[in-house]
Amino acid sequence: MRFFSTGGQSPEISFLKAAEQGLAPDGGLYMPTEFPSLPLPFDSPNSEFSLQQLAKICSYPFLDEDLSSDDTDRLIDDAINFEAPLVQLSETLFILELFHGPTLAFKDFGARFMARLFSAHRTRSNGDLVILVATSGDTGGAVAGGFYDLPGVQVCLLYPEGKVSDLQRKQMTTLGKNVTALEISGTFDDCQKLVKQAFSDQKLNNALNLSSANSINIARLLPQSFYYLHAFFQLKKLTNQTPVFSVPSGNFGNLTAGLFAEKMGMPVKKFIAATNRNDVVPQYLSGTDFKPRPSIQTISNAMDVGNPSNFSRIRSLFDGDDERIRKHIFGTAYSDEQTRKKIGDLYQEFGYIADPHTAVGVLALDQYREQSGDDSPAIVLSTAHPSKFADVVEEVIGREVEIPERLKKAKEKEEKSIPMDAGYDSLKEFLTEQYG
Ligand SMILES: *Cc1c(COP(=O)(O)O)cnc(C)c1O
Numbered sequence: 001m002r003f004f005s006t007g008g009q010s011p012e013i014s015f016l017k018a019a020e021q022g023l024a025p026d027g028g029l030y031m032p033t034e035f036p037s038l039p040l041p042f043d044s045p046n047s048e049f050s051l052q053q054l055a056k057i058c059s060y061p062f063l064d065e066d067l068s069s070d071d072t073d074r075l076i077d078d079a080i081n082f083e084a085p086l087v088q089l090s091e092t093l094f095i096l097e098l099f100h101g102p103t104l105a106f107k108d109f110g111a112r113f114m115a116r117l118f119s120a121h122r123t124r125s126n127g128d129l130v131i132l133v134a135t136s137g138d139t140g141g142a143v144a145g146g147f148y149d150l151p152g153v154q155v156c157l158l159y160p161e162g163k164v165s166d167l168q169r170k171q172m173t174t175l176g177k178n179v180t181a182l183e184i185s186g187t188f189d190d191c192q193k194l195v196k197q198a199f200s201d202q203k204l205n206n207a208l209n210l211s212s213a214n215s216i217n218i219a220r221l222l223p224q225s226f227y228y229l230h231a232f233f234q235l236k237k238l239t240n241q242t243p244v245f246s247v248p249s250g251n252f253g254n255l256t257a258g259l260f261a262e263k264m265g266m267p268v269k270k271f272i273a274a275t276n277r278n279d280v281v282p283q284y285l286s287g288t289d290f291k292p293r294p295s296i297q298t299i300s301n302a303m304d305v306g307n308p309s310n311f312s313r314i315r316s317l318f319d320g321d322d323e324r325i326r327k328h329i330f331g332t333a334y335s336d337e338q339t340r341k342k343i344g345d346l347y348q349e350f351g352y353i354a355d356p357h358t359a360v361g362v363l364a365l366d367q368y369r370e371q372s373g374d375d376s377p378a379i380v381l382s383t384a385h386p387s388k389f390a391d392v393v394e395e396v397i398g399r400e401v402e403i404p405e406r407l408k409k410a411k412e413k414e415e416k417s418i419p420m421d422a423g424y425d426s427l428k429e430f431l432t433e434q435y436g
């Protein structure tokens with residue numbers, strides 16, 4: 001399969017090449033030239049597939065130029081070594097828990113898949129690949145954990161000072177070895193801008209093998225389609241119906257991955273784009289122009305994104321037809337106050353402890369149901385374990401949220417990060433010295 005750039009000015013290349021480049025030379029994002037029609041029985045209510053089986057079937061056509069099917073199998077078995085359970089709360093409300101990976105973030109799917117793809121190839125060529133990542137919280141830990149101690153790869157993380165949770169920061173700053181954390185005095189948008197500047201700096205790219213692991217990277221997106229497929233077949237078996245998916249969104253990689261799965265043949269009744277007050281996309285869906293804005297800080301901080309980079313992919317998937325996008329995707333936004341209340345309501349009603357991002361997803365589903373009258377079964381993607389946002393959650397539900405063992409470990413280790421201003425010159429100098 002070949003991949004083109006949404007910028008329209010770069011040559012078509014293979015999956016691995018597109019993954020290594022991250023952003024295309026013309027500043028666009030890579031997209032498949034065509035979507036395969038997956039050989040799966042989407043109409044059958046009796047199919048049972050494991051997450052790993054679906055991941056393999058979905059990956060073969062994408063990786064056909066780069067890996068044999070045996071190598072693809074190995075990569076999946078190694079990367080996707082945890083589950084994504086579908087938890088039923090009521091007859092029509094299902095929570096897809098995506099936080100059972102090693103860093104308890106759904107980003108483990110993308111990060112682990114990409115890390116293993118890169119590492120498998122680097123051992124055969126020279127020079128370390130330098131993965132440059134801007135993170136508003138969860139990406140950093142997942143990428144750091146995914147690449148940690150893999151040969152041939154260096155990881156450099158940029159996070160906004162004071163704007164990530166304690167645990168999120170610890171997951172980035174306590175690893176060491178091939179993982180370096182830069183604490184930027186600025187916002188997530190500043191971090192993202194710095195990374196974009198570095199990628200478009202030709203001189204720097206000639207000196208270093210730079211690559212990205214943000215959700216702009218096609219290798220992060222593809223593995224997120226796997227769990228949509230898995231959830232689809234589970235719901236099909238339980239209800240024999242076509243799901244509504246509500247997706248708590250920031251950069252819109254997760255929702256784009258759902259659209260990928262749909263393009264490959266998976267029926268979807270509706271997608272819901274759920275955001276916090278960073279509502280650039282819901283605004284657009286309600287009929288206004290797409291207008292990026294500076295991000296606002298909220299309690300669902302992994303979604304504090306003012307300029308969602310995957311939006312150009314969504315446009316490309318619909319051939320730029322805004323009306324069709326607005327028809328297929330329902331979007332709404334919520335305040336911190338509404339989010340807190342929803343966390344409380346879910347605990348009261350179902351005894352379920354949701355993190356703030358998941359709560360935003362449920363809020364949006366409620367509103368969709370109210371406005372559309374559609375009460376068919378719906379799947380809310382749960383993107384983080386509540387213990388990662390324990391301060392917010394515990395205050396609302398009035399009891400302690402247990403921290404899983406693997407997070408406790410990060411809590412005790414020593415932190416190491418390098419403070420830096422948000423000017424590009426500082427980053428450039430650092431990268432040249434550290435990796436040149
Ligand atoms: C990254 C993240 C999101 C947003 O996902 P996008 O793909 O950027 O839209 C939502 N919730 C959590 C917990 C995240 O870490």
